[in-house]
């Protein structure tokens with residue numbers, strides 16, 4: 001099992017890495033919102049191309065990002081089959097009396113392209129800074145504290161829980177357990193997952209005790225020191241400009 | 256005159272599931288004392304510690320720290336008084352980076368930025384983790400995590416430092432430096448230290464007084480008093496330090512000294528003193544009772560044996 005280390009390449013050096021974290025989050029989020037409202041396939045492709053360009057600029061390994069894009073694709077790709085069959089419209093072709101529509105295919109492609117563009121953007125953003133920086137930036141952007149804390153603790157303890165899972169499964173294989181697809185195996189694995197939940201719950205309790213012991217009252221405060229530079233303003237202007245541009249374009253095309 | 260740092264009166268505690276963890280606990284610890292609490296697994300050491308800083312609230316106002324009921328204290332006052340380092344470091348390093356974690360307490364105490372910075376640096380330097388500020392907790396080794404967790408409590412500069420199993424899983428060098436560190440805090444800053452530990456060989460280096468816990472406080476005394484009491488040790492599943500046992504064995508061979516040593520350092524001192532006071536040599540021999548005495552001594556330490564007589 002692999003650790004979900006989204007910030008493995010945070011120490012690379014690129015314009016995207018150097019971008020002020022707060023501004024990066026704000027502008028990338030703006031871009032993502034702008035992209036998901038695109039209605040034209042050509043413009044969506046253009047947006048996808050722009051995301052890939054940003055990814056290239058960030059120097060993050062393509063494979064690292066693509067592996068994570070795949071996960072999202074598993075969820076959206078089926079739309080390419082389902083939507084043409086369900087959306088009403090002009091017929092493209094028909095098999096066994098079920099007809100696929102032009103509109104369906106168009107919507108599905110639009111969704112897939114927009115999703116990819118957005119996911120690549122988000123991965124580029126998250127991958128180009130350390131996760132603790134992301135958390136601090138979110139905190140400074142006045143994202144509700146409970147949300148930031150949830151993110152923070154999830155990220156901190158996902159590693160511990162994976163370790164716990166690994167040591168449990170090692171302990172089981174040391175006792176001669178070979179997972180297979182039978183009732184016995186499944187019930188053992190069910191037990192293991194149950195144990196993991198109980199363990200996590202109890203750990204949560206102990207962590208909370210440790211936090212109380214150090215004066216936690218509901219708002220963890222951290223020290224943050226970010227400073228905007230000229231390049232940050234330039235880069236955000238470009239990104240925001242592009243986010244607006246893709247929508248202006250639609251209007252001129254439609255007029 | 257010394258002040259009472261901790262005073263607990265008639266404390267009882269059961270977990271919500273009905274497990275009785277503590278019964279009729281009474282303890283008094285003076286400021287500046289070095290205390291160890293020993294007891295078998297499940298004896299209630301951790302549960303007792305959770306009461307010391309009000310994490311578990313007792314409803315009868317029976318945990319009093321420096322004359323004040325812990326339940327009445329504001330969080331800031333509470334953490335200035337009592338700092339607890341728990342057993343599992345993963346439970347305690349909950350912030351994204353080591354710096355944030357060590358700064359967590361001081362920030363909650365409302366200190367200004369420079370002071371927070373100063374305390375983090377000094378705490379990390381004390382535990383030998385300078386340069387680890389930006390590291391993330393899940394990439395540290397167990398011993399490093401353990402030291403980082405200690406730094407996170409040291410940075411609050413508490414007047415009472417409570418450590419649950421501080422030496423467990425540390426390599427020898429780190430164990431020695433941890434013991435030295437705790438003793439330095441006690442000597443130089445007058446910090447009251449309370450440790451729970453299973454390592455009886457190290458107990459006497461960290462404590463002048465020992466409480467033996469087994470749901471109830473079954474005994475309280477100097478390390479020598481506690482380790483001399485074979486029945487007490489056996490009934491509570493405890494061991495005596497190896498050096499102490501060895502000198503018990505030596506006494507069967509006719510070695511006489513004033514007080515039996517509890518650690519290697521003590522042993523060096525005792526041996527030197529005894530030999531010098533004895534015409535620069537000692538005489539060991541086997542006499543008629545030696546074999547019986549040996550059997551008796553070994554029997555007393557045997558956990559599986561029936562209590563003698």
Ligand SMILES: Nc1ncnc2c1ncn2[C@@H]1O[C@H](COP(=O)(O)OP(=O)(O)OP(=O)(O)O)[C@@H](O)[C@H]1O
Nearest residue numbers: 270272274276294295296297298299300301302303
């Ligand atoms: N959250 C809990 N819920 C119910 N029972 C608990 C809980 N935590 C501890 N106990 C029980 O309370 C008793 C005292 O546990 P505690 O953890 O204080 O022991 P300990 O002396 O610290 O042991 P160890 O040396 O193993 O750390 C044990 O019987 C334990 O099973």
Ligand SMILES: [Mg+2]
Nearest residue numbers: 300301342419
């Ligand atoms: Mg314990």
